[in-house]
Amino acid sequence: MSEAGASELAEQSAVVRRFNRSYTQRVGALEESFxxxxxxxGTARLLYEVGVEPGTTRDLRARLGLDSGYLSRLLRRLESDGLVDVSPDDDDRRRRRVRLTAAGRRAWDDLERRSAERARDLIAPLTPRQRARLAAALSDADLLVRAATVTLEQVSPTSDEARAAVAAYVAELDERFPGGFDASGAVDADAERLAPPTGAFVVATSDGAPVACGGVQALGDGVGEIKRMWVHPGWRGAGLGSRLLRHLEGVCRDLGYDEVRMDTNGSLVEAVAMYERAGYRRIARYNDNPYAEHFFAKRIA
Amino acid sequence: MSEAGASELAEQSAVVRRFNRSYTQRVGALEESFxxxxxxxGTARLLYEVGVEPGTTRDLRARLGLDSGYLSRLLRRLESDGLVDVSPDDDDRRRRRVRLTAAGRRAWDDLERRSAERARDLIAPLTPRQRARLAAALSDADLLVRAATVTLEQVSPTSDEARAAVAAYVAELDERFPGGFDASGAVDADAERLAPPTGAFVVATSDGAPVACGGVQALGDGVGEIKRMWVHPGWRGAGLGSRLLRHLEGVCRDLGYDEVRMDTNGSLVEAVAMYERAGYRRIARYNDNPYAEHFFAKRIA
DNA sequence: CGAGAAGTCTGACTAGAATCAGAGACCATG
DNA sequence: CATGGTCTCTGATTCTAGTCAGACTTCTCG
Known part of the structure; x- marks a missing residue:
């Protein structure tokens, strides 16, 4: 990294810290509406979590990061207060399902209301214009922070995450391509090529939901091809595409390729722009993909 | 508030809550670098606070919001670990001054380093452009959140806070007025008029430091005059001025006035613009203040 | 100087958060 | 149906945060 880049990074991280300090001091109190x-x-947090999404104690433990004994005790308390209902799971009677009772739902609504009130009180002193500015800044920051904490993970192209991501990708192509997109067969047929030893498939998830994906497959002669690259529409504009692209180039390198190619349709204007920004050059058609209109290549060290 | 305003407020508070949830989940961990x-x-927080700014236990208690007994115990622990040095204050031997020892400074640097690393790790996955965008969004949000949590408090015009704020105000006028500003005598002479029963002085503080101020004094015939209104330069553009102005109008109303007047110098362009935006109309000169060039009035219900 | 206020410290205490080991219920499998 | 593994629960225990009352020291001000 350049000298300038490093000092910028330091300054930006100082901004993050400054914000964090003043924010948690003032707004961390939002949590205390519990x-x-x-x-x-702890009990209130558990109640809240159950209300957001009921599930097994196992799920709750994972979501809240609690010890099983501790969780058990907290549940017992909520149960004896008549706020939650704990019953064995029919599928596996070792597990227990937790859901809110009617009284629990009322308590949850109460939490929700308090929390909303706190947030309203916080911004109430601002003028409408300033409030709009704050909301804009926070949602921008939210998108970027989420994007920064997305995890990229290599998975099997036949895994559930991969299927879900590819399904979203295909649905979007079908909608955006002028004549629609017919994925019949191709998706499953390709699955094998997108797996080791010559291929790979990467899914980016945030809070467990897939938000981006992309695959690599062999094209012969030390050339790798990037396929099925997709970013969730709600996540665009946060640099996730570039990050994924860089990551996939690294995967290609690890697989031993020294050149990357890809094709794309002209209606995916953001994608075309991104490839060009990332240093890809246009090349001649190298396959007979009927949907492909632009072809790119880039050498990787 | 209008129907539209209320729904906007609800939506903005939802943005705050959404941000808060995702942010504390991902970044709340910054605190845990402690x-x-x-x-x-608790001990680490105290150590950090001492390192940021040494002071008396009284200061620390106020800054961290701790019970005196509890603080005493925490200090004892840090002292026995050789991280801080506690000694009686020379000015007032009931008080105790706390400062870091050399070992304490090393531990503090360690905290600092960890915290900075956490922040850097958070933003590292972003592209430089996105990082800059995040930093901009967060500092904007920071200013607005701070502004929203500023407290307006009526104080005696001879109090320390008031004096500090007025001193800053005078210093700025002296700098901005083409011929400087001579406050000799006027400040103290006015102090009495800015106190009850016919006047008031309000100081806005954030973290104990004055960030804005303004006073009201009687002008006769049911007219109140706003004087010494000032907003800290670093805090402008966050709606603090408008908020303070509205607040002072409320104070005037409470004091029984039905009209507000004020004068100002032409070089304070933001102030002039703000008064006009707030519904003040220009009137003829009503005093012999040599620095005043514009005169405003507004009727209050 | 004496009274009361301000400041700090100590001891006693409570409640909450969290961990750990082991008991017992239940499941999948050969 | 025996066995090992998974899951939840209970009891025992530790650490931390925080509160409260009262003792003691020092200051301020009439």
Missing amino acids: LGLGMPL | LGLGMPL
Whole structure:
């Protein structure tokens, strides 16, 4: 990294820290809206989590990062207060399903209301214009922070995550291509080529949901091809595409390729722009993909 | 508030909550960089605070919001670990001054380094462009959140806070007015008029530091005059001025006035623009203030 | 100087968060 | 149906955060 880049990074991280300090001090209190309901914070957090999405104790433990014994005790308390209903799972009677009772739902609504009130009180002193500015800044920051914490993971192209991501990709192509997109067969047929030893498939997830994906397959002669690259529409504009592209180039390198190629349709204007920005040059058609209109290549060290 | 305003407020508060949830989940961990030093969080927070700015235990208690007994114990622990040095204050031997020892400074640097690393790791996956965007969004949000949590408090015009704020105000006028500003005597002479029963002085503070101020004094015939209105340069553009102005109008109303007047110098362009935006109309000169060039009035219900 | 206020410290205590080991229920499999 | 593995629960225990009352020291001000 250049000298200038490093000092910028330091300055930006200082901004993050400064923000973090002042924000948690003032707004961290939002979490404390969980207090004052006559139950300790941990119990309230659990109640809240159950209300957001009921599930097995196992799920809840994973989501909240709690010890099983501790969770059990918290649940017992909520149960004896009549706020949740714990019953064995029919599929596996070792597991227990947790859901809110009617009283629990009321308590949850109460939490929700308090939390919303806190947020409203926070921004109430601002003028409407300033409030709009704050909302814009926070949602921008939110997108970027989420994007920064997305994890890229190599998975089997036949895994559930991969299938879900590819399905979203195909659905979008079908919608955006002038004549629609017919994926019949091709998806499953390609699956094998997108797996080791000569291929790979990467899914980016945030909170467990796929938000981007991309695959690599062999094209012969030390050339790798990037396929099925997709970024969730709600996640565009946060540099996730470039990051994924860089990552896939690294995967190609690891697989021993020294050149990357790809094709794309002209209606995917953002993609075309991104490839050009990333240093890809246009080349002649190298396959008979009927949907492909632009062809790119880039040498990787 | 209008129907549209209310729904906007609800939506903006939802943005705040959404951001808060995802941010604390991902970045709240920044605070936890305080962990892993072999000391509990509370102790580490205290150590950090002492390092940021040494002071008396009284200061620290105010800054961290701790019970005196509790603070005493935490200090004892840091002292016995050789990280801080606690000694009686020479000015007032009931008080104790706390400062870091050399070892404490090293531990503090360690905390600092960890925290900076955390922040850097967070933003590292972003492209330089996205990082710059995040930094911009966060500093914007920071300013607005700080502004929203500023507290407006009525104080005596002879109090320390008031004096500090007025001193800053005078210094700025002296710098901005083409011929400088001579405050000799006027400041103290006016102090009495800016106090109850016919006047008031309001100071806005954030983290204990004055960031804005303004006073009201009687002008006769049910007219109140706003004087010494000032907003810290670093805090402009966050709606703090408008908020303070609205607040002072409320103070005037409470004091029984039905009209507000003020004068200002032409070089304070932001102030002039703000008064006009707030519904003030220009009137003829109503005093012999040599620095005043514009005169405003507004009727309050 | 004396009274009361301000400041700090100590001891006693409570509640919450969290961990750990082991008991017991249940499942999948050969 | 025996066995090992998974899952939840209970009891025992530790650490941290935080509160409260009262003792003691020092200051301020009449």
